[in-house]
Amino acid sequence: MPKVGIVLSGSGYLDGAEIQESVLTMLALDRAGAEMIYMAPDIDQLHVVNHQTGKEVEGASRNVLVESARITRGNVHAIGTINSDDLDALIFPGGFGVAKNLCDYAMVGADCQVDPVIENLAIKMHNAGKPIGVMCIAPAMMARILGNQGLKSDLTIGSDEGTANDINTMGGNHITCSVREIVVDKENKVVSTPAYMEAQCISEAADGIEKLVSEVLALI
């Protein structure tokens, strides 16, 4: 039974992890017989957004780890306590939480920095030849992580020109991809899919995520 780490960044796409992408990832992994290890940073979110209005809630504060536990029904590990030796693969669902809580891409773009604990875990996984799956905006963070190592990885966020350019600026090789498909970098063992960077409905995101999970497991 392969052990797959899922890195969450809160609960709700405007200030945390994209909930639907997270659940679809869990469903595909569970149906494939994988064991899931949930993790998230034990830090405050950048901010809290009212998902009904889209507006920031002034003065509100929520913890990324605590909110992530809403998706998983508890049982989320503080990411610093997880050792790459205990994982066979790693998957990052998307949502603005990736670009606001795991790194600062939402604020500074291609000059972004990644939370050192997350960057360290991802590099250790890569160096051990273990596959990493990234969806939605997470491929931008992965371009930064791999680019910092001088690695040029094939990645997709779909077709958004600005984000695609940023990925190339950070050292990645962006490949345009439709929402139900994936881009596979076999050499670096990185798999990506656009998910809600492109999806107009949940089944579009699900098709790409199911392919991503299948390919990540095949690369173990």
Place this chain on the structure above:
Amino acid sequence: MPKVGIVLSGSGYLDGAEIQESVLTMLALDRAGAEMIYMAPDIDQLHVVNHQTGKEVEGASRNVLVESARITRGNVHAIGTINSDDLDALIFPGGFGVAKNLCDYAMVGADCQVDPVIENLAIKMHNAGKPIGVMCIAPAMMARILGNQGLKSDLTIGSDEGTANDINTMGGNHITCSVREIVVDKENKVVSTPAYMEAQCISEAADGIEKLVSEVLALI
């Protein structure tokens, strides 16, 4: 394209809607080609629970409608604005939110009262011969709603004896059911599945929810 209302009760199974059940319902409906209309009461949650510790957060307050929008990426209607004439079917995902925010079953058991707006919508749907799907703890609320009309409906929450007895006390007919299966009351057009009342993993809940959605659509 059938129009199916999904009634949410927050976001997180300890104080709101069960997130995984909600997303699995959306996925099954979308793949079946249904149009989804999301709705939730515009009220404060009973309370806020830290899902990492399971403990209540003293002094915290969240709105059911606003939190529900995290699951659906916005676009949730205040339930009082929805007319049963605009729906072909209605589905209630579970989670403690059903028993805490939509009715008071979690506090008072079989003597519970249901939010009048929700009870009214469910009765209008039933009287119009439109199917209703209920999962997890929502069948207990449905027993109260139908029992108040003198209707005895076949329902399941799985095998939990206390809840099953309550369903019978409220006028329902509880039928024991395994997690991957459904109970169908063709006369009353009510479909139920245990979901996370029984599920040990997401794929178990998914199998039952997919069958529930399929049967609800078949009953339209």
